[in-house]
Amino acid sequence: MNEYKQDFPILRDPNYIYFDNAATTQRPRQVLDAVEHFYQTENANPLRGLYEWSVRATDAYEGAREKTAKFIGARKASEIVFTRNATESLNLVAYSWGRTFVREGDEIVVSVSEHHSNILPWQMVAKETGAKLVWLECEADGSYKMEEIENKITDRTRVVAIAEVSNVLGQPKPIREIAAAAHRHGAIIVVDGAQSAPHRRVDVTDMDADFFVFSGHKLLAPMGIGVLYGKAELLEAMPPFLTGGEMIEYVTREDATYAEVPHKFEAGTVNAAGAVGLAAAIDYVGQVGFDFISEQEEKLTALLMEELGKIPHITVYGSKDPADHCGIVTFNVDGCHPHDVASILDADHICIRAGHHCAQPLLQYMKVSATCRASMYFYNTEDEVYRFTASLAKVREELGYGS
Amino acid sequence: MNEYKQDFPILRDPNYIYFDNAATTQRPRQVLDAVEHFYQTENANPLRGLYEWSVRATDAYEGAREKTAKFIGARKASEIVFTRNATESLNLVAYSWGRTFVREGDEIVVSVSEHHSNILPWQMVAKETGAKLVWLECEADGSYKMEEIENKITDRTRVVAIAEVSNVLGQPKPIREIAAAAHRHGAIIVVDGAQSAPHRRVDVTDMDADFFVFSGHKLLAPMGIGVLYGKAELLEAMPPFLTGGEMIEYVTREDATYAEVPHKFEAGTVNAAGAVGLAAAIDYVGQVGFDFISEQEEKLTALLMEELGKIPHITVYGSKDPADHCGIVTFNVDGCHPHDVASILDADHICIRAGHHCAQPLLQYMKVSATCRASMYFYNTEDEVYRFTASLAKVREELGYGS
Amino acid sequence: MDLKQMYREIVNEHNLHPTHKYDLEQPTVVLRGVNPSCGDDISLQLKIEDGMITDGSFNGSGCAISQASADMMLDLIIGKSEEEAQKMGDIFLRMIKGEATEEEIESLDEAAALQNVSHMPARVKCVQLGWRTMGEIMKEDQASHADGSHHED
């Protein structure tokens, strides 16, 4: 039994095995309580209030910003913009920075294992500006050779858009080296940290990311809060994206001047309660500690891969090294469509994902139309891994094969 | 004592008077519980899940969409797009519909009393497309003459962007007539319902709005969930706005085809818990009933205006008729800056707003740089009005005037 | 019937040993049906003569539910009139939406067992694929007939 599990009300029911953490995590009591506490004691529209609740709401919101900045190693709190999710953060960069600073003939380097959220916005920028998308191709195990990186990033490159950890294969990329290559050629690097920030210590300053994004809901926080980190000088040079209340200084009939960074990018009433939940989640993760998180994930992944190896007719994708998975194991069962596999497992109250995982270019490259994905977090247990593999071992029989 | 007040944990402390409901409302126990229940029993990433929790999360999310559609009289649930707030909804319309369908030389009619969130996105569209902003001017009491409306809406008009209820003066506009004028000239009407949906029965079909937006947090729901209604044929003709996960069908390296409306407009992991909270809020409002809400607001407004009339040196803006205020009363105290007034009231635990209320063009037109605003909702009480006016009556003395 | 039972008793058989999965010799109409998000991709092939479905088959790939559902559908509609087939399709789709009556559901024979899927939004598209494709064929067919008759007026 994992001691942390008790903090997660939904996980207290031992009948369910939740292995879809890369899609969204569960929320601990501490996060739910922090949000409740906000609504019960200081809920108000922050930032413009002249009364106690609004002042406290402002403090709570800006405090969450400070905490988030520290969490990912940003130099200043004002480099943190709160959004709805990683997808919105990436769109903000594409719409605001991309449409302004990318020119015809520029190249945007995107890795083939990107999530759709780090592909589609760049397809839009390419279309609107006349820039060209250039694809970083991965090896059979999902890794990227530095040679490929050095070849594709050139003086024509304006943006490198890349995930620190793939949501399909779980493999971390050498972001610091890729960032250095990008900067050598005068490009910026946009790092999708949706699958890294919950699992590894992130230091945006050390990796020298120009932009870094992640979603709260994949890191124990409530849905509806996401983060964009941007280097101060880049954020300052960018035009606003969404416009409206809270992000202005003066508005006349014809024009407007904008508030300072980061408020310039936070139009309309902010999700203060969501930010408070994120701050509580960061505290919780801090208490658990990334050492324990990595250790537990690696232990569970090693066990899972070992057990999967004992079941016939199973193909596991990606690296052979459990340390290279961030808790994500993607596989297929011969002759069985992933959706049927997931449905059969569901009958045993096991939650996994099946499909293209919002990474169709990668699956096209892997030449599979869909896969199963089990993704674990620190609150999962070895017992769950055993129960999962026991259930999976029966799937082919359940689907009519003579096992 | 108002029986509903007991449902709002934060309002149970009788020392505080919360009169900033136009900025954001408080949340009843029922809404907080619905969100907790979601996280404790069915939290998962909806829409792509193949297991029970995800199925239930999907049902909860899509159920909230159905409920929202019914709440505002939309014909189909698919005409409801969930966003973060009204501001994002308006930006979505401006970026997607506006940049695609507004042409050089077209006119965009905006009322002078609009909130910045319904002004700035249209300034952006005007700048990007070469269209022209045309201003509807109001009367001294904040009302709009049909004559002015008929004069400004012409065959050159492509969009009419207008709030059903002003957040400064509280005055409802004859949207049905304005929509008819817009449609006669082949224009669309974008209705900002941020201040109407919480206070009056809305029927988008009856008013014939092409787009209608509001924010959950001004209607008892959590922060971080907003609504865009759009007529099906308009939504279908529009390109997506944010792109990424969950809103696609096929993605290739060069291109993508998009999911059906409304999912086309909901990129990335959705805020299912927020939608669940909104559904609970709509249920709660349904139980209270708009008859009671209007009655209570009108009663409180009438009392407040009467009591304000007894205090010397006070100017109340807008209509003389309490029924024309949707609970919003904007005023100034001679010789006292609104920020000082709010600070003094805050010392008595009274929460009001002071400033430009994100409506600088209206304040420029009214020739004041800032005002005080008290905005009430059905859970406020006559006793609070008396205590508020008693405190306000002392403000000039507190600020050093011989009362 | 629980889900595993549904697979065991009905779906697997139709998926692994389909009666109608092959290319028809001389179909009068062929339509492709695709579920982009799952990758289900079938071609439905029918021979329609004088308003009667005299033969039919499907081919392609996809999950067990999409394949089995298409196979069961062909069991039901071969030998029926276009009208009857359309009515069945209508009942089937309503069953999946949870809107069909007991009696209607019984009329679908074996395919009635698929009603379980109505509780699985992610699988609804799979189970519907064959039926929706059939519905589109019928609609187009009628439209062209209607067109024809208008011309004759």
Add this chain to the structure above:
Amino acid sequence: MDLKQMYREIVNEHNLHPTHKYDLEQPTVVLRGVNPSCGDDISLQLKIEDGMITDGSFNGSGCAISQASADMMLDLIIGKSEEEAQKMGDIFLRMIKGEATEEEIESLDEAAALQNVSHMPARVKCVQLGWRTMGEIMKEDQASHADGSHHED
């Protein structure tokens, strides 16, 4: 000191009967300071001779706190050297951020009472307006001097 007390005992007097609110005859430097969101708008006017602030005034409009704070600031800095004024400004701004020591705060005399405002984010810009404007004047002034001396080298 609670907020009402702060108004009553200090702010109101400086707001309603400011000592330094008028246009200076021959300022050596004038700078406008604005808080867009509140509408506070002052012009700070100083006479600086040989590194000494020999006279000063402000004019404009705004909330009581912005006006009173500017008036109190002028009480403090007139007759002081630029350096001393800058140091006071630094202490004042740190006080509002909650980062000044007891001793430092005491050195601000009456203006120390404004520390209350540090708990009111919406008023922080008001209380800072005069001080920030003064700080900018000093910075520019030094920059031009530094420039000057460099030229002489």
